[in-house]
Amino acid sequence: MQLQLISFILIMQCMEYIECQQHTSRHRQNKQIPVVRSGCQGGCLTCSDYNGCLSCKPRLFIFLERSGMRQMGVCMASCPNGFYGTRSPDRNTCTKCRPECDSCFNKNFCTRCRLGFYLHLGKCQESCPDDLVPNDTQRECVPKCPVECEACQTSETCLKCRAGMYLLTGKCHHDCPDEFEPNDKLMECSPQPVHCEVADWGEWSPCSWSGKTCGFKWGEEARTRKVLQFPSASGKPCPPISEKKDCVLKRRRCPGQGKKKKGERRVERRRGNKEKQGEVKRERRRERERGESAERDESESRNKTEQRRRRGQTKDPPEREAPAQ
Known part of the structure; x- marks a missing residue:
């Protein structure tokens, strides 16, 4: 009985060994050997069919993307969100930001934080200093605004007032001071x-x-x-x-004007004729305006007379007395 059990165990181990060897052989057959070639597309200087870009053209960054068990190289003009670019004489690469950074300028300076962290002086922190408060929208540590401020630059300078108040030089007012008037469109105090x-x-x-x-x-x-x-x-x-x-x-x-020459007298005579013509035209215009004014007055007078005549016709005639019997 023991000999049968030992034989069975040896047979199983042998089968596992054979299957493992076959799997290793198939994996080696399927594995592609990278072939480096030039003349690639997409900004690549050298590339392979298995790993994509191996090096990039000048000024471009190489970024490694994971595709299953492989890493594919991609050349970009700028690094994607969550990475920052580092340049060197040999290679420009995209390096991952710190875990708490959503975007960064370098490994020590964040420009935007991930959810749950707040930016302050290039650092992403879970809580803000005592004189600042967290802003969930901007994910930053911002100054504590006065009660009347909806947004502020510092604790004493407002950028936007709450509803019903007007902004003037960083302060919020219910009523604008003298020499200023409220601007309901901008909610500011504008000069009168x-x-x-x-x-x-x-x-x-x-x-x-x-x-x-x-x-x-x-x-x-x-x-x-x-x-x-x-x-x-x-x-x-x-x-x-x-x-x-x-x-x-x-x-x-x-x-001091001497006797005029014949040509000068001719010019003056022409000028005088033009002046006379202009004077005649002005006089005619004045007469036309007077005529039009007289016609208007006469028309108004006729209209008034006609209106009085019509009013007289609409009045009831007096009742006639009955003849005596």
């Missing part, structure tokens, strides 16, 4: 608009044309006024501060 203020008109200048008060029939007069207060960006702009109007010059020869 400054409107333009101008002085009264000055005197009309002497009638002249091209700086001369003689030698012409028509000229211009001008007057100006000063700006007492320039407006702010939201204030009312300034009205015109200068204006001109036509005027009639006394027809006289300028002092």
